[in-house]
Amino acid sequence: MADLERVRHWASALITLHLDPSWTFAFDNAKKRAGLCNFTVRRITVSRYLAARYEDDEVHQILLHEVAHALAGPRAGHGPKWKLIAHDLGYDGKSTHDGEIADELAPWVGTCPAGHVHYRYRQPTRAFACGLCVRGFDKRFLIRWARREITAAARRQAAAASAG
Ligand SMILES: [Zn+2]
Ligand SMILES: [Zn+2]
Known part of the structure; x- marks a missing residue:
């Protein structure tokens, strides 16, 4: 860095x-x-x-x-x-x-049940509902997060x- x-x-x-x-x-x-x-x-x-x-x-x-x-x-x-x-x-x-481009470098990638993709630089510390699917919190639209490796080539x- x-x-x-x-x-x-x-x-x-x-x-x-x-x-x-x-x-x-x-x-x-x-x-x-x-x-x-x-x-x-x-x-x-x-x-x-x-x-x-x-x-x-x-x-x-x-x-x-x-x-x-x-x-x-x-x-x-x-x-x-x-x-x-x-x-x-x-x-x-x-x-x-x-x-x-910034999204390409975010290690945390989340998907909601409808398939919307979200990016975070830091590990999400609480449950998020997909803002594109629903306003406010609704556990039916919970985002599932996965950590990915950001390679030097991607950077x-x-x-x-x-x-x-
Ligand atoms: Zn230029
Ligand atoms: Zn969604």
Whole structure:
């Protein structure tokens, strides 16, 4: 798991190396995307929530993805100009869409009797009824939880998919 102080340190180093000094770095509280490049305030942010769950290499990739956005400019999107810059920086992310990914990394997966799937990062400590099936608690719609193994490959994939 990446240490947040180290992430901050790499981010500052990358900004010093590649961007002009008006750019800054901060952590944000996003849960569904790992990184963001804000051109208006000239700030690169990384989700403290996801960074704490990814390995160092993956967080480094997210930073490169965002620094490439800062260099390519807001109109480049994930187009050829951004791709070229990102590649030169050492970004090897295969997927660059900004999707809902956090669920992929949640170790607790629950299913209700109707088959709705739910995700939790922490072991549920009390019985939950499926919110899609019923309002409030009803033991006929109880969710059954199972713990799954989150592999390094899954984390890597989620990191690549979630770099915004
Ligand atoms: Zn349900
Ligand atoms: Zn992006």
